[in-house]
Amino acid sequence: MRCTLGVDIGTSSSKGVLVDATGAIVASATRAHRVSRPRTGWVEMDADVWWEEFTQLSRELLAAAPEAQVAGVGVSGMGPCILLADADDRPVREAILYGVDTRAGDQIERLTAELGEDEIVRVGGSSLTSQAGGPKIVWIADEEPTAWSRAERLFMPASWLVRRLTGAYVLDHQSASQVSPLYDIDREAWHDEWWQRYAPTIAQPELRWAGDIAGAVTADAAAATGIPIGTPVITGTIDAWAEAVSVGAHGTGDLMLMYGTTMFLVATGSETLRSPSMWTTAGAFAGTRNLAGGLSTSGALTAWLADLTGADYGQLLAEAVESGAGARGLLMLPYFAGERTPIQDPNARGVIAGLTLAHTRGDLYRAALEATALGVRHNVETMRAAGADIRRIVAVGGGTQGALWLQVVSDVTGLVQQVPETTLGASYGAAFLAAKATAEHGDAPAIEDWNPVARTITPDPGARARYDALFDRYLRLYDATATVSHELAADQRGAAA
Template sequence: MTRATLVGVDIGTSSSKGVLVDRDGRLLRTATREHGVDRPRVGHVEMDAQIWWDELVAIVQELLRAEPDADVVGVGVSGMGPCVLLADDAGTPVRPAILYGVDSRASEQIARLDATLGADAILRRGGSALTSQAAGPKIAWVAEHEPGTYARARRLFMPSSWLAYRLTGAYVLDHHSASQSTPLYDADALAWYAPWVDVVAPDLSLPELVWPADVVGTVTRDAAAQTGLPAGVPVVAGTIDAWTEAVSVDAQNVGDLMLMYATTMFLINTVAERVSTPSMWSTVGAYPGTRCLAGGMATSGAITGWLRDLVGGAPYADLVAEARASGVGAHGLLMLPYFAGERTPIQDPEARGLIAGLTLSHTRGDLYRAALEATAYGVRHNVETILAAGGTVERVVAVGGGTQGALWTQIVSDVTGLEQVVPQQTIGASYGAAYLAATATGDADIGRWNPPASLVRPDPARHATYSELFALYRDAYPATQQLSHRLAEHQRTIEKGTP
């Protein structure tokens, strides 16, 4: 007997994940493919988009082999973003995709567009200031530095929209992703802003705008032959992974704050009306009528992975146990988590990581603890900035692989003083993508799909201690900013081969 199922696939920074769920949201199967990114130069972070398709194909095939009785009735996709994937008229990429805010190559283009269009005007029309997160300056970078490549470009994709295109042939982009394509999108009109498109992205034919849960087409015969999906199955547009994660844990109501624990830490606060501040990103939400104030750190889980590699690939369970034993404050260590620059709220791609207070007595457990605490301080800095800008935080929901093991989430609650709801399913964006497909093809309720499983409460004594240490954290960046910028410049000269 066949069973109606939904497929969700998400393309992340370090892996792609897929889920097969039934109509009630029960997780039947999961599949993962790990991958890396390319860093051809300091500040440049890219990825070959063919990997996205190849991994979707492999994941879907694995899911369907494991559940031969599955009757797939809908497909959802999501992915990291905002990314810039330029393609020709046939949808064939003309260069690797430039990734989201971890790629900081377009500083000169940001400065020039601010001067040409007006920084205040950009903030008013689009909701967000131009930063390394914005897609527009990266398009301008390609036009300036790779004119031959840009001359062949006609279409703009992001991971979710390119997968939807490969599955259905539809050239679309969801409104949320478009709202992170500053300065190309008018956040009040909910449309591309033609005068600035002509300045930033001349000769590109921008995609039709839809909402993430909109059905944009059905699986073509060619896509069916490659993936094993039935031809004719509806496919939804999907959106950027963090917003799909928020969907997956029912964090789309006014006052909700989603914390995504992953390679990078992401925060999304749903607000009653549009709120703008240069320090954060003001975006359209995943559903019509919703608005968000969002932030993202350039590194979080990436630092713990870096540390693990430095100590010979020790098991994460051992490192977490040693970090737990280290205790509050990591025996006097303080880390700034700016190992790839920083996005919100300091918006400084020239920032660099810092480990202060080191002595010969410190252990790898202390370093691991300091890394977890550094990301928690970054969360608190972002939350305080959201509140100062006019956001409201009434409910915090945690999601992502970093919620496993409990230590990281507990440190974040202790540092911020906020309770966190941990839902039953924390697999994240792939599950949210499947849910979007479910809503588009029938009735579905995320509250029933993914109810709360546990609550992380802050400890008052630890919170008091962390508040004192947070003051030191806030002092550390301005005290070392000029030094970090000089070192960033030195790193570029080394890369160019200059003594």
């Protein structure tokens, strides 16, 4: 049985899947893990865990289907992450994670002053924010000179796995475009002048597209993983883009909405759209461009409430349904870990407005769901204002398993959402890219055949007026509380130090 294996390294877990030539899932496996938060605004992870979990997942998947013949391996991972390694591929420190890690504020200000914001946007497509990889590289150079003195290579989770599996030193264009300001998006190449200025001791990874074959499994990697020597391995990409591939949401006019620990949005087009408050990136495939955004908390917020109240999700969902639209007069800002797009404010903080002694945990849970939906609407409206042509919404991720969250997002945004049959996520997309790259006799699979639409969520027109008013208050609440939130954020940093 011809299969492809896909593994994704996520924020809270690593997931693996073995898929046959028709797209059917033969086996799946998961390994939960935790990131490290050594200080307020810092989010890190030990890269050795990525490889360890990959080897565990691959062996478990292959043991579950001994008849499988692995034709190719696909990889993806959270990002953009910054992992620097020495000449022997030993990490010089833990990997610094994507936009949820906000440590490089001083470096963002410095690089913006040195290079000019207009020039940064011209070259890379976006202003520098906590999502950008370049300032985090500079942070290591500034703050950890001993680690910096050993650094010679740059990796992200997917490219780290490729290196361990094949020995290839590559990075996909999509990931590279988020190492701003070191990538030129129109040239689809590293920006040599700025690379030599800010990362002179780091060798530039060779640039490939996500579905390109990077190399083949080595003897050492085969011994560690159980995958046969010589099996092709694709270059891979960041998880949100692999997830978009997994549901076919990578064509012009598509918007992928990923429900997870954080919320992620990827709009695809053929033109480079530049927006000061969103992320302009290369696409997963040649000739495509993306305008992307992300909420810093979504599923993390509901998990926090579940832990805080001691209630299980079933109870909270039932009580949130009973609460009804508007959460009986509550309004929440979901900025419990700062916020990424479109406000780009790492010092924003969560706010719950309208609380009374009569409110219940169900009202709070409903308000949290509505807060993430309001954040999605803010992103979508900002994308459209920048010129994004959004024609189709595809919902993916673990949060699509529940009906209420999906319905709230459709009601708040007024958008129809399509939910595919398989919402396994980025690992499934990585397996598809591997199947496409290794297809025999040009018989490449189509994702529409692998993963058709299973259901459609339509907005309730009766909720529109209420949510339009709530959205207006949502925007005004941030403006009204930002100064106090910033002061509190400064106090929190001082306490942590």
